[in-house]
């Protein structure tokens with residue numbers, strides 16, 4: 496049967512690279528895992544991949560997932576699987592919690608290796624989530640933004656990357672049903688559904704005027720942020736464009752759930768206290784966990 500006719504929950508990830516068939520062993524170098532291992536035994540039951548920037552947050556999310564899903568935490572605590580030089584990957588029942596580092600370059604590596612890992616593991620019906628932080632645009636710190644569409648930092652609603660010097664344009668619209676499903680489980684947490692700019696950097700590419708270089712003005716920045724807002728953008732970060740393009744290309748259902756750390760219409764510096772930042776990060780994690788529990792039919 497054509498994979499597209501199979502219900503999503505029964506579907507495995509179909510890679511789009513005939514060259515892989517020629518490899519005896521595929522080394523997932525940055526994860527410290529390879530296809531000669533019993534990946535089906537290790538990861539065959541995975542249904543949710545939750546990725547965020549920092550390794551610390553990946554561990555916190557794994558811990559929280561174990562508590563919320565009522566799973567026993569092994570003596571000595573949760574331990575990452577594979578190597579931790581670049582990424583820290585935890586598995587808690589059907590959930591992978593892993594960090595992707597900062598920026599398009601870093602998340603591109605993780606997405607490729609995780610997709611191959613789960614394709615080799617024959618995991619079925621897997622959904623990918625980016626769970627992170629961002630700068631809000633017209634929304635205040637603590638608000639969770641669930642992305643409907645990712646934009647590049649020219650405010651174009653698609654990804655364009657060059658492969659061997661040729662530009663490939665990819666769709667960056669995210670599954671509206673999944674975004675709405677997550678939004679519906681926001682509980683008391685402030686949340687909105689809107690566009691997300693995935694910029695190529697944190698300072699100049701996000702229009703900040705507090706970097707080491709800024710040859711643009713506050714007025715130019717605000718005009719650009721307001722233009723983004725008028726197009727439906729509600730936050731800005733550094734991975735959405737790659738995440739959305741990649742998951743669309745492989746037909747993996749996915750969503751981006753990022754908390755705003757500040758409202759960029761009011762400034763550039765992140766001035767929240769560590770306690771406030773921890774609470775902000777918890778907001779995004781809680782919204783996603785509410786959704787996962789509903790999807791797994793686990794009541795609180």
Ligand code: R2B
Pocket residue numbers: 548596597598627628629697732733734
């Ligand atoms: C959000 O926060 C990080 C920069 O501070 C970056 O990874 C992102 O997208």
Ligand code: URA
Pocket residue numbers: 628629630631697701731732733756
């Ligand atoms: N992460 C970003 O990329 N931008 C912000 O403004 C805050 C967090």
